[in-house]
Amino acid sequence: MSETLDRLSAEGVAIWLDDISRDRLQSGNLEALIRDRRVVGVTSNPTIFAKALSKGTAYDAQLRDLAVRGVDVEEAARAITTYDIRWACDVLRPVFERTAHLDGRVSIEVDPRLARRPEPTVAEARALWWMVDRPNLMVKIPATAEGLPAITQAISEGINVNVTLIFSLERYGQVIDAYFAGLEQARAAGRDLSQIASVASFFVSRVDTEIDKRLDKLGSAKAAALKGKSGVANARLAYALYEEKFSSDRWQALREAGARPQRPLWASTGVKDPSLPDTLYVDELVAPGTVNTMPEATLEAAADHSQIRGDTVRGSYEEARAHMAALKEVGVDYDDVVRVLEEEGVEKFEASWAELLSTIERELADKGEGAAK
Template identity: 60%
Template sequence: MAQNTRTQALSDAGVSIWLDDLSRQRMDSGNLRELIDTRNVVGVTTNPSIFQSAISGRSEYDADIARLAGEGKDVDAIVEVLTTDDVRRAADLFADLHTATHGFDGRVSIEVDPRLAHSTEETIAQAKHLHEVVGRENLFVKIPATEAGLPAITATIAEGISVNVTLIFSVDRYRAVIDAYLAGLEQAAAAGKDLSSIHSVASFFVSRVDSEIDSRLEELASEEATALRGQAGVANAQVAFGVYLEAFAAERFAALKEKGANVQRALWASTGVKNPEYSDTLYVDSLVADPTVNTMPEKTLAAVAEHSQPQAALTAEKATSAEAVLERISEAGVDLADVFAVLEREGVEKFEKSWNELLATVSESVESARA
């Protein structure tokens, strides 16, 4: 099957397209295989909300839940089996791509339990556990960029485990994430590990930034504030890419690169446009850069394949212009530090809520199976 010309153009421009979704139904139906063959999809990301949606109310999981319950497994153990089985199966589907791209793509991500977001040691332990349970080299373990998550990122990278850092909202936190990654590589190198086998992406969230800042701009109700709506998410990400360019051109990374280290690519997450007034491909067309990852929900991917019009690639000059946009938003009266703190807190809470809902759903199924 031929690839779509618009998604192929993005791929040619250095953008790796990953699907922000996974379910057993998607794999059973051949849909994921089709997206790989026709939409340049070279990876998959998951999160607690995706698993909750995939498993809740789906009959495909009933037999496994009944079997696992019959084996005496508790709800947490059952959920782990269901989610890691799906991730392992998807990882196998992408295995050839992983080999062909020398580990950069063909990746599938699974997130540590969101209830551990503020516990460093427990996050490290579960990252190791998930890596072992899934048992696939093309796995990314997702660790949130909370204060407690930063040292967990370093420790996990130092172990030689590839990490997808999630829930990054601010440029300052992004700088700390890069530092955590480089520190992990330095520790891995000191321990004699093969740096070329360690990969990482930094998931910088986009649409949620616009949603929160647009709301605050509307409350300000000034002409200047209103004119700035819809600009924050893209500008914030563009500034972040400028930080990426600077960090991975610096001497600290150059020393690691000589030992085989890979860059930590920026990944644009939360790219589904939430405001119908904006183009549904806004967070794809505006954030083309080599190398980056754009992880898209299927609705956004379909829109991209139909009418995407990518802009020129991001540069350091664009990052400087984007900084001016954020400055104007701040001058208009938006407390950006508070925005990013709220978004991080809400991000963790939303994932924890979804995880608890998933546990409750599976618990009901277990009770039904045992009745």
Template identity: 60%
Template structure:
């Protein structure tokens, strides 16, 4: 039976995706259990998740690494084979969900090499390679929403490839992401692709906004500043949903929708609460709205299943209050533009560091397999 709390969240229009994947999870049946019991209908991955899976002593990778070593694969080729194999297997686990929702859910995301975040053409080319290698309709290729990534998003969607746009922190960048998505659909239509087959999500990060802004509020130290802690992440995400409603109510979108296009859904990422003084389900229960995705680390998913109080839509009535929060932050000397620019830079750097860790872990595993 499905958990009542996660079922209530699904009934509120939220698609629950798991922010984690490993071969052990696939082989043990853990992923299927989450589908059956906790309403999980998709998976997101990133370089940190794969680095943790490979470095975590998961011997499920040993056989493939030995095969790759015997074939003379270098470390880049090995990572390509390992990650695409896991994602393809996860896509198969979600095949029934994908079919029953007509492609709306049952999605598994795989990110391009984060070291390419500032290289438009290389990102678009890598996206095509990953999509072809996984070979499943329900894969989504993750592309970061850097300035250089915007054109790559358009180019990838123009090829008929579904895209998860990641690392979105600012409302202005989110508007640019939606524009890149629609431009991609317009080009896909010109290229003869079936728009109904193309899906996309826009991953708007939440907890990292609070972590950075709360640190700055503590430095200000006033009573007014302290009272604003833990409010920025929700306000920013809620205003992103307002942008979503505005942009997908436009005449431009109506034309694309009439041609069979699907909306690019907002996805709440970074939903694990970092501040122990805040409720551990804050970024779940307070960001419930029709048509959103919430991708959760397993700890947050378990907390939601255990004690979340789901009360329906907690977003669309909050726009005025959310704007007030951003105005109050500005009054405390907190620069919104400075914060989101810093978070984007740090986000790319963190994934690049994780990728380097993955490279090193796989390099050592290959060398060990060759010596065995």
């Protein structure tokens, strides 16, 4: 057990693993991370599944059966991914019960090709909720403008939602409002609000990557001095907005009806710039009631040498606002940055989904030929 991760957890940060694979489940590695690394949740995305399918033989038996049955590639993709998610939900079920249903959550994403189509997104969310059939599941819905009504509808039906691909403060405010609206509809329908959970995944490192690229192009000493700080500043201001929204009269009415807060989740926490500390997005984003979902490399780095020095978010809001004002002053257009990041985020997930389908298609053809011999 890592004392550093113990301290992080004690500060109110839930540690979730941003990875899943059949190998990790079969080997008992996930149980080990729960035991030794304070992991209390798991997130997945199309990129993670594409990577998992491309390595080893863990999926061979299931792929062979799917090929023999003549299952098409889309159905096979859902059979494979929901199998892993269901298994992970079962592994984390004791955490789910021990934390009174706060943690022990596992996330699976809707088909990213539906990111800008609300009705098919909701239909897919319902299908995943039914296929996995575990109370500790979360369905990931991208926070596009078109995704907002899908978030509200899914929450209103009692489907737990991990809202993903949030980059801008404006969109984050809209996501919280969509959550409130879903809870209000659920309450009107007589649902038990205490059984509905949600997190809002606010992406961090990609903000630095995009803004630092623009700062480099500017080429001034003033611009260079702002590098490597925007992702943290943006996330800290998101937490300020979280505090504001979740102290409103609207929220108090929902809380009194049994609702749970939608926790901020720091996503994209693997540091992309090697000149920055590899635990930057852990050490600088410690605040109560948050989730930090980490790739395993970041988790191990945090266990080894994170500097946990208490709450590093509250009390930093003025500094964060000053940084964002300085970005504007040197010519970085924040609104354009977050627009580009959202568009690229959807495109990257669509590309990963296509890669996953292509990998499965090849494997099905190969296993089908082998079964026919």
